[in-house]
Structures are given as C-alpha cells and as structure tokens.
Amino acid sequence: MNPEGSTDYPFSVPALQQMKSLAFETNVTFFVGExxxxxxxxxxxxAYQCGFNTAGGGRNNAYDVDASHSxxxxxxxxxxxxKITNGFFMRAETFYHFASHLDTMPGSLQYYGGRSLHKQSHGEAFLSLFNNRFGKRAIYLLDEPEAALSPARQLALLRIIKDLEHEAQFIIATHSPILLGYPDARIxxxxxxxxxxxxxxxxxxxxxxxxxxxxxxxVLDELFHDEG
Known part of the structure; x- marks a missing residue:
C-alpha cells in the first residue's frame, strides 16, 4: 500500500505502512482507533475505489470540499x-456540504425524505439519510456516523443496519461503544x-x-485530582 517507501501522509501512518491486505469477512465491519x-x-x-464522491455521497454526487481528495x-x-456499484459514503465532517449540494438539486430531495436536510436538526438529517437513502445490494461506508446522533438514535441506526445486513455491506469508522456493540460484527x-x-x-x-x-x-476524582 506504500508507494516506493513514501513517508508522506497518509503513507506515514503506521497502520497503513504495514498493511498489505485486509479481508472483510462479515457484512458489518467496524474500524476503531485513536x-x-x-x-x-x-x-x-x-470510497474512492467504489466511485463515490470522497467529499461524501454516492456515484452521482458531484461537488467539491477542500481536503477531500483521497x-x-x-x-x-x-x-x-x-461487484456492487450502488452505495454511499457518509462523512460526518462534510455532511453540511452534502446537504447544501442536495439543495441545488430539488428533484433529488425525494430520495432523502422529501425536504431539505438543512431544515432538520443534525441528528434528524442523519437519520433521514439512513432511512431514505439506504437500501439493499449496496455498500455503505460511514465515517463517525454517531457525531450527531443521541444514544437513542444510535440504537435506531443499529436497527436500520440490522434490517439491511443480509443484503448490504457496512464498513463503519466509529468511536461509539453503542455502535460497536452490534452483534457478530468484526472490529x-x-x-x-x-x-x-x-x-x-x-x-x-x-x-x-x-x-x-x-x-x-x-474516575472524575482521579482526573481532577491536583497532585500539588
């Protein structure tokens, strides 16, 4: 994965330097790490190799965000x-830009719940995307989807994954112990x-x-204790 021993980012990241291959053995896989x-x-x-917009979106979402090039x-x-060509790359950090992109194509809003994602709370917009855009025979790449979700809505996302698990593949980067608890997922x-x-x-x-x-x-006592 490291071209000619490059030490430039991202090839300087230790986990990527040593990675030769990675097998996805379950339909739900989580990436964890600091x-x-x-x-x-x-x-x-x-996402780049799937043909998805690396700024976030699917194969037909053409818009640019600074620093989104892979x-x-x-x-x-x-x-x-x-090979599956249908799916979606969801990036929490660029979701605002994706929502703005959809507002330039009013005809597309029917596939995302029928109203602008900007007219919903952040968490509602995330769930609207998951409920309306996700379907079968697809691959879904989610980067920290818990960013705008309350614990209850993280559980709602788990239900959506469960309903699609046997006919879709999920690869999810997360810090959420709730999402990581999904049964039989590979972490x-x-x-x-x-x-x-x-x-x-x-x-x-x-x-x-x-x-x-x-x-x-x-824990709080240890964290806040003044050693002197």
Missing part, C-alpha cells in the same frame, strides 16, 4: 464478488500494527465507558 490512526483515511480510499485511493485495489483495531481484529470487550471504547459508568466519582 484520531490519526488511519481508519478514516482507509475508509475514504475505499491521497490513498489510487494505491489500493478492491477485490469482490459480485478491526487501527491502534495495532498490523491492524488486527479485537473483541468488543477489549476495545478502549468499551473499557473506558464501562469504567466511567460504574465508577463515575472515582
């Missing part, structure tokens, strides 16, 4: 049977080199969240 670990960069590269996309290859840890599968209960997302919920006062 910020800068490479999970979103790889997701964007996959520097990695040209250096990976996808191998799949059968790939980008904090390890090479990237390897990790149990839900072994993710830092689960460990830190559980410790906080079970020992909130102790």
């Amino acid at each position: 910020n800068g670990s490479g999970k979103s960069t790889l997701l964007e590269a996959i 520097g990695l996309g040209e250096y990976i290859r996808l191998s799949w049977m059968p 790939l840890n980008f904090d390890e080199q090479p990237v390897e599968e990790i149990r839900y209960e072994d993710t830092l997302h689960y460990i830190v969240t559980r410790r906080f919920l079970e020992n909130r006062e102790k």
Whole structure:
C-alpha cells in the first residue's frame, strides 16, 4: 500500500505502512482507533475505489470540499464478488456540504425524505439519510456516523443496519461503544500494527465507558485530582 517507501501522509501512518491486505469477512465491519490512526483515511480510499464522491455521497454526487481528495485511493485495489456499484459514503465532517449540494438539486430531495436536510436538526438529517437513502445490494461506508446522533438514535441506526445486513455491506469508522456493540460484527483495531481484529470487550471504547459508568466519582476524582 506504500508507494516506493513514501513517508508522506497518509503513507506515514503506521497502520497503513504495514498493511498489505485486509479481508472483510462479515457484512458489518467496524474500524476503531485513536484520531490519526488511519481508519478514516482507509475508509475514504475505499470510497474512492467504489466511485463515490470522497467529499461524501454516492456515484452521482458531484461537488467539491477542500481536503477531500483521497491521497490513498489510487494505491489500493478492491477485490469482490459480485461487484456492487450502488452505495454511499457518509462523512460526518462534510455532511453540511452534502446537504447544501442536495439543495441545488430539488428533484433529488425525494430520495432523502422529501425536504431539505438543512431544515432538520443534525441528528434528524442523519437519520433521514439512513432511512431514505439506504437500501439493499449496496455498500455503505460511514465515517463517525454517531457525531450527531443521541444514544437513542444510535440504537435506531443499529436497527436500520440490522434490517439491511443480509443484503448490504457496512464498513463503519466509529468511536461509539453503542455502535460497536452490534452483534457478530468484526472490529478491526487501527491502534495495532498490523491492524488486527479485537473483541468488543477489549476495545478502549468499551473499557473506558464501562469504567466511567460504574465508577463515575472515582474516575472524575482521579482526573481532577491536583497532585500539588
């Protein structure tokens, strides 16, 4: 994946430097890791190879966002049977621009719930996208979809995934312990080199969240304690 030993970003990211191949063995796969670990960069590269707009969207959404070009996309290859060309790349950080893009094409709004995504709350707009745009026989790439979702709406997203799981593929980069709890999903840890599968209960997302919920006062005391 690293062209001629390049040390430029994103080829300087340790997880990507050592990655030769990655197999997707389940219909729902999660990428986890700290910020800068490479999970979103790889997701964007996959979107590029699928023909999706790397600023966010599907194959027919042509608009530009600064810094949305995939520097990695040209250096990976996808191998799949059968090849699926339908789907969507959802980027939380550029969702505003995607919503603005849709407003320039009023005829497209029928596929996203019938009204401007800007006229809904951030969380409502996310769910409107998931409920109306997602269908069968497709691949969905979601980059931190929990960004605007309350815990209850994260559970609603899990229900949508469940309804489509057997006829669609989901690859999701997330920090959410709720989403990571999806049953029988494969979780790939980008904090390890090479990237390897990790149990839900072994993710830092689960460990830190559980410790906080079970020992909130102790955790906060340790966090705020003044050593002198």
